[in-house]
Amino acid sequence: MKNIILITGTESTRMFLHSQLEEYFxxxxxxxxxxxxxxxxxxxxYGDLIVFSSKPIYDAVNINLNNIPWIIANKTLNYCNIDKLLFLNKESKVLIVNDAKDSSYNLIDHLKNLGIDHIQFIPYYPGIDKYEPCNIAVTPGEVDKVPSExxxxxxxxxxxxxxxxxxxxxxxxGYYDEKVKDISSRYIRKIIEIGKKLAVRNNEVITLHRDLERVVLHLNSFQVETQKKFSYKIKNSTLLNTVGTDIKEEFVKKRYYAKYTFEHIIGNSEKIxxxxxxxKKLARTNLSILIEGESGTGKELxxxxxxxxxxxxDGPFIAINFSALPKNLIESELFGYEPxxxxxxxxxxxxxxxxxAKGGTIFLDEIGDAPLDVQTRLLRVLQEKEIMKVGGDRIIPIDVRIIAxxxxxxxxxxDEGNFREDLYYRLKMGYIILPPLKDRKEDISEIIDEFFIxxxxxxxxxxxxxxxxNNRQWKGNVRELINTLEYSYEICDxxxxxxxxxxxxxIKYHKPTNKISNSEIDNDLKTILTEIYYNQNKNVIxxxxFLSELLKGKGFNFSEQSVRSKxxxxxxxxxxxxxxxKSGTKISSKGVEWLKQNG
Incomplete structure (x- = not known):
């Protein structure tokens, strides 16, 4: 028998997750x-594996792990009682109560993704400055944080x-090969049971196909063979469509699937x-989308x-890079050819x-490198939703979402005559500009944390x-930062x-940033910088x-959100x-120098 060590925060979480692990293992x-x-x-x-229930729990543990391998568990919504939401009156106002701001908003996003969008969600969390009182609250086990009214x-x-x-x-x-089929089958059966609970609201069916898809992609080789072709029907509507395992296996072999979600895009800065x-809003439309951004900003992500x-x-995701393909092969790759x-x-x-890519998405990377004759054919695809193979005379209708x-x-x-203006505006029906890393440096710490996790x-x-x-300009953006961390991780002894x-x-080319003018630092920023300096010298995290409460006690009206912005x-x-x-915010040597000169 193997030994699994589970480390959580509260006793209720321990009991709940302990029970879940026992059910499977x-x-x-x-x-x-x-x-x-x-x-x-x-x-x-002592054990064979440590499972931390969350990153904060991992950070809080200071004991010797005795070189035991460990993981931080990813969590998903527990669908217990979720059916009760479906029968709330339309436009009902509901507090979404969780332990922190981000987790409250994440829960709202998750509920909306499930199709529960007929009610108004109002986030609530400890320390919130203002909220609209409601008679109903929804919480993932944080009952003690629900307002008394x-x-x-x-x-x-x-x-x-x-x-x-x-x-x-x-x-x-060490049980992956032996037990994965059994565990995955049990997990999918639970999804089906959940689906039964979410069956009916005004004769609509809410599917959990995305959850099932995520399970299947994690299994990678689609080993859930006993669940190859199942469906469950309620009121003549298919709740879970046939998985189409054979087709999806082909997607995986050819890498015709997208493995990243918005959860993989790290950062909470205002810009990102x-x-x-x-x-997210554009994703739910059928518009073609043009993504512009410097190299390394995460366009394919x-x-x-x-x-x-x-x-x-549910369909394939197929990516093609115009700069990587010989020009004489692009048309035959995109449109195919006749014998x-x-x-x-x-x-x-x-x-x-x-x-x-039928029924899915085709991603045209480096669209600026597409030859003009290919651009002409792409324009027809966007306008008419049809293609013709090279050497063919038959029109083939297509159902594909285009992202360039x-x-x-x-x-x-x-202006130089190297790109069609009409194609540009067809692609730009949905338009996204990705910010370079130098414009969202507040995300660097989170990216570093995620890298080491x-x-x-x-x-x-x-x-x-x-x-x-933080002072680097990052011309290679997030990719350059990750490469730097990879190097440092391997070199560090x-x-x-x-x-x-x-x-x-x-190091050779690192230079401090230019001197900061006094006009860039107002009294609020100076006050916060001073408090960080004094408390850091007292070894206070x-x-x-902490800053919001400290400053309010000194007569300043700074909310947590205001402090975060500053x-x-x-x-x-x-x-x-x-x-x-547990590291908190620390003043830099540049900050100390500025205070000495301007304090």
Whole structure:
């Protein structure tokens, strides 16, 4: 028998997740669990795998892990009692109560994704300044945080460990090959049971196909063979359509699927949040989309997230890069060709990517490099929704969503005669501009945190390195940052990444940013910077909530959101460095120097 160690915060979460793990793993593993908010771990821990219930719990644990492998569990919504939401009156106002602002908004997004959009969701979390009182509250197990004036509480219970983490656990204890079919089958049966509860509202059916798709993609080789072709019908409507395993297996073999969602786009800055919100709205339309952004900003990441958030997420996602294909092959790749269309053609002909993308999305990367004759054919595809194979005379209708991307100035290419103006405006019906990393530096700390979580590493990053990373202009954007972290991670031979672990040319060309003018720092920013400095010298961890409460006690009316905005400004100026978890916000050497000169 293997031994799994579960570490959670509260006792209720411990009991709930302990029960879930026992349900799936009791045949071949024993589960031992701890709730660190209730009682500290005062004994050595031994086992084959540690499962942390969340990143904050991981950050809060300071005991020796004895080199035991560990994971941080991904969580998904528990659908307990969710059917009660379906029968609330249209336009009912409901408080969504959770332990933090981000988690409240995430729960709202999740409920809307399920199609529960007939009621008005109002976020509520501890420390919120103002909210609209409601008689009904919905919460994922955070009943103690519900305001006292609420009459009706719909408790969705604690979040579940999702399928991707269950698979990680199986791999971690060495039972993946033997048990994955059984575990995945049980998980999918639960989805079907959930589907029955979500069956009817005004004769509509709410499907959980996206959840099922996510399960299948995590399994990668689609080993849920006993569930190959199932459907459940309620009131003559198909709740879960046939999975179409054979087709989806082909998608995976050819890599014709999108593995990224909006959850993979890291950052909560105002700029990236705005772009994500616009992208989600465009995803639910049938508009073609043009994504512009510098190299390394994540154009394909956004394209995949849009596909997975769209109504075509059951179909394939096919990407083609115009800069990587020889010009004489582009047309035959996109549109296919008839037998004998040209010398060297296959005798049976070829199906093009547009036909293979039927019912899904085709991503045209580096569209600025498309030859003019191909641009002409693309324009017809966008206008008429049809193609003709190379060497053919038959019109083939297509049902495909087109997303294009470029890092070039297409307006300049139009002026030079190298890009069709009519194609530009056809593609630009939905339009997204991705911000460069230098314009959202407040996201750097979160990207660093996420990098080390995915590496399964507890390496620290020195405040000096954080300062250097925040001051860099990042011409290669997020890709350059990730490559820098990869290098430092491999080079580091201690528990903390320091300056000497950065790439050699990185240090060589690092220069402090220009002197800050007094006009850039108003009295509010100076006050916050001063408080960070004094409290840091007292070894006090300084966070948004701490600053907000501290300043309110001194007569300043700063909400947490206001403090967050001002910290973002200070970080963009290189005066502070923000970190998640127990590190808090720290003043940089540049910030200390500024205070000495202007304090």
């Amino acid at each position: 009791n045949e071949f593993a024993t589960i031992k669990s701890y709730a660190i908010y209730e009682r500290a771990i005062n004994e050595p821990i 609420v009459n009706t509480i719909i408790d969705l219970k604690c979040s579940l460990i999702d399928m991707s983490s269950l698979i990680e656990i199986m791999r971690g204890i 949040t705005h772009v994500k919100n616009i992208s 956004f394209a995949q997230a849009i596909h997975n958030y769209s109504f075509k997420n 004998g269309a040209f010398t060297g053609a296959k005798k049976e002909g070829k199906i093009g990517l547009f036909e293979q 991307a470029t890092n070039k100035n297409l307006i300049k290419l139009i 995915r590496k399964g590493s507890k390496l620290d990053v020195s405040s000096k390195v954080i300062e250097i990373l 201690s528990c903390c990444i320091k300056e000497e672990h950065l790439p050699l040319d990185f 300084v966070g948004r909530r 910290l973002d400004k200070l970080q963009n100026l290189g005066l502070v460095t923000k970190s998640k978890g």
